[in-house]
Amino acid sequence: MRLSKIHLPGRTGSFILIMGAALVYGLLNAYSNRLLLPSAPFIALRPQVALPFFLGFLCGPWVGFLTGFLGNVIGDVLCDYGVWHFWNWHIANGLYGLIPGLGSRLGLQEIRTLRRFVIMESVVVATNIIAVACAVLADLLWIRIMQLPQSLTSWILPALITNTVLTFVLVPLLLLAARMIVVTVETRITLALSWLMVSIVIITATAVTGAVWNDLDSPAASVRAFYSAGIVTVLVVSAGFLIAVFLAYRITDPITNLQAAARRIEAGEYHPSELALLAARSDEFGQLSGIMQRMAEKIEGRENRLRHQVTELKIEIDRAKQDRDVREIVESDYFKDLRQKAREFRTHSEDERSTTREDDTDEQDESRRL
Amino acid sequence: MSKIISIHSFRGGTGKSNTTANLAVSMAQRGLRVCVVDTDIQSPGIHVLFQLDPADMGFSLNDFLWGKCEIEQTAREVFSEGSSGAVFLIPSSMQTGDIARVLKFGYDIQLLREGFVHIISALALDVLLIDTHPGLNEETLMSIALSDVLLVILRPDSQDYQGTAVTVEVARQIEVPAMYLLMNKVPDRFDRTETMERAREAFRCPVIGVLPHSDDMMALASDGIFVERYPDHPLSREMAVIAQQILE
Numbered sequence: 001m002r003l004s005k006i007h008l009p010g011r012t013g014s015f016i017l018i019m020g021a022a023l024v025y026g027l028l029n030a031y032s033n034r035l036l037l038p039s040a041p042f043i044a045l046r047p048q049v050a051l052p053f054f055l056g057f058l059c060g061p062w063v064g065f066l067t068g069f070l071g072n073v074i075g076d077v078l079c080d081y082g083v084w085h086f087w088n089w090h091i092a093n094g095l096y097g098l099i100p101g102l103g104s105r106l107g108l109q110e111i112r113t114l115r116r117f118v119i120m121e122s123v124v125v126a127t128n129i130i131a132v133a134c135a136v137l138a139d140l141l142w143i144r145i146m147q148l149p150q151s152l153t154s155w156i157l158p159a160l161i162t163n164t165v166l167t168f169v170l171v172p173l174l175l176l177a178a179r180m181i182v183v184t185v186e187t188r189i190t191l192a193l194s195w196l197m198v199s200i201v202i203i204t205a206t207a208v209t210g211a212v213w214n215d216l217d218s219p220a221a222s223v224r225a226f227y228s229a230g231i232v233t234v235l236v237v238s239a240g241f242l243i244a245v246f247l248a249y250r251i252t253d254p255i256t257n258l259q260a261a262a263r264r265i266e267a268g269e270y271h272p273s274e275l276a277l278l279a280a281r282s283d284e285f286g287q288l289s290g291i292m293q294r295m296a297e298k299i300e301g302r303e304n305r306l307r308h309q310v311t312e313l314k315i316e317i318d319r320a321k322q323d324r325d326v327r328e329i330v331e332s333d334y335f336k337d338l339r340q341k342a343r344e345f346r347t348h349s350e351d352e353r354s355t356t357r358e359d360d361t362d363e364q365d366e367s368r369r370l
Numbered sequence: 371m372s373k374i375i376s377i378h379s380f381r382g383g384t385g386k387s388n389t390t391a392n393l394a395v396s397m398a399q400r401g402l403r404v405c406v407v408d409t410d411i412q413s414p415g416i417h418v419l420f421q422l423d424p425a426d427m428g429f430s431l432n433d434f435l436w437g438k439c440e441i442e443q444t445a446r447e448v449f450s451e452g453s454s455g456a457v458f459l460i461p462s463s464m465q466t467g468d469i470a471r472v473l474k475f476g477y478d479i480q481l482l483r484e485g486f487v488h489i490i491s492a493l494a495l496d497v498l499l500i501d502t503h504p505g506l507n508e509e510t511l512m513s514i515a516l517s518d519v520l521l522v523i524l525r526p527d528s529q530d531y532q533g534t535a536v537t538v539e540v541a542r543q544i545e546v547p548a549m550y551l552l553m554n555k556v557p558d559r560f561d562r563t564e565t566m567e568r569a570r571e572a573f574r575c576p577v578i579g580v581l582p583h584s585d586d587m588m589a590l591a592s593d594g595i596f597v598e599r600y601p602d603h604p605l606s607r608e609m610a611v612i613a614q615q616i617l618e
Contacts, residue, residue, distance in 0.1 A: 306559060313526060313560050315572035317535045326539045329506060338479070339544050342515035345483060346547075 021067040025051050026074025049163050050170035052097035057104050064097020088138035095131040112182040114248050128164040161230045169198050189248040197240025205229040254285035265296050372490050376517040378502045380533030384523045385554045390501045391419040392597045396613040398455040402496040408462040410503040417461045420448040430463040441485040442492045479512045519548045525555045538573050550578035579612045
């Protein structure tokens with residue numbers, strides 16, 4: 001069954017969507033402070049951060065921006081931080097929706113190829129970095145609450161890493177649910193492999209850090225533990241993603257090539273050298289390409305033969321037989337007699353036909369006049 | 371100056387009767403007075419195209435040839451256009467006895483000729499079209515001998531080539547003043563100009579047209595005249611060009 005993409009709301013619908021999403025985002029922000037990552041005691045685990053990303057990709061930059069921005073305002077108000085105290089983080093959260101919204105203009109309305117999937121994940125990572133960088137810059141220039149480099153190492157980098165990993169994993173899932181990611185062989189393999197990698201790493205890291213949690217004797221030791229776990233996570237997830245992309249590419253690239261070749265065969269524009277490289281592979285794709293190559297050659301041969309019939313319209317006449325047949329007729333007495341009569345008719349017919357015709361027309365004219 | 375035109379094909383199934391009927395209507399649409407004579411006594415069919423009821427046909431060409439009636443009594447108007455354009459039809463007899471008699475004794479050429487001359491003047495005809503019998507029998511040779519123009523129809527089919535070559539040569543020996551080939555039912559995969567050129571070389575005879583194998587025409591089959599129903603169809607326009615060239 002073919003499922004259609006979810007229906008996008010109009011102007012009023014967008015307003016309701018933004019308000020609803022911002023409220024959800026704010027409430028989750030306010031109450032997720034209790035959910036702490038074992039390895040980073042000062043950092044809230046905030047899976048809801050994927051929400052503005054998702055709405056940005058799905059509904060465009062403004063819906064994404066307002067969801068993130070208003071959601072953060074609501075969260076801060078509920079936590080008694082004051083409405084505008086951390087305004088730089090309102091903007092950072094707004095950017096979480098705005099940048100993916102702009103990114104969807106890069107042809108991301110429908111993700112069905114590996115290329116677009118990689119672009120989407122790159123937008124997710126880049127958005128995390130840009131948003132946090134903007135917030136830090138605004139603090140340095142105007143707010144001046146942070147104390148560098150302590151703030152950076154104690155909570156900004158951990159927050160960045162946590163959010164990046166979370167959005168990297170969750171945003172594709174939400175997009176898949178909204179059918180913006182179309183399940184093709186390429187996206188299926190990439191999703192499955194990258195998810196496998198990420199889950200293994202997160203489960204291992206959580207288990208290991210959880211096991212040594214009680215042995216950590218100071219906040220400094222916790223931070224160090226977080227860093228080890230975090231850096232390993234980022235490295236392995238990155239490596240895993242690259243491997244997934246590479247594997248997916250190895251599998252889907254021949255399919256894409258075969259598809260393109262088939263399309264050109266259909267259009268009659270196929271060139272035999274196209275599949276040569278692919279046919280040299282020893283695996284199943286090589287065999288399939290070989291079959292297609294031979295098939296294309298046969299089709300071309302058949303088409304050429306058909307096309308040549310145009311010029312090969314041969315009118316073959318057995319001249320000897322023709323002469324015999326003609327002689328048999330023209331040498332008969334009947335024919336000679338007929339030819340003689342025909343000659344006589346022709347010599348007379350001219351005047352005869354024209355005179356009778358004239359007489360006749362005269363008569364007819366006469367009768368018409370009468 | 372009126373013209374007698376024989377339309378012939380060596381084998382059956384070339385679309386000869388259909389082409390004859392369409393050429394006749396095409397000429398009448400240009401204001402000419404045309405009479406179609408069906409001499410294809412062994413398998414007469416052109417009256418079907420003009421939707422003439424066999425039971426209601428009255429006198430036929432055979433009745434005239436055997437002195438049962440005057441030639442004028444055999445012709446009936448089957449199509450008219452404007453003030454002058456008209457097609458008359460002289461049908462062939464459908465009686466089995468008549469058919470056997472013609473096969474046995476043939477026609478009297480002198481009488482046939484007198485009949486033609488007479489009907490031309492009686493109906494003030496511009497054109498007399500003779501739908502001949504396939505093959506090269508005596509009646510066919512007679513029709514060709516009486517004609518000013520011979521139009522030979524063939525299909526791009528090896529079986530048509532040999533017989534057509536013989537027909538063309540025999541017609542040349544009988545000194546018919548003008549002769550044209552018309553290739554009919556030509557599949558799309560053949561290039562038309564090329565086909566025309568090759569036929570002209572092979573038969574040493576001008577080719578007046580190459581008509582495609584038309585599904586539209588096939589759909590109408592032998593139920594009505596194509597150029598009458600679809601006067602603006604490309605095929606009808608081509609038919610008009612052929613009609614004009616024959617008469618020039």
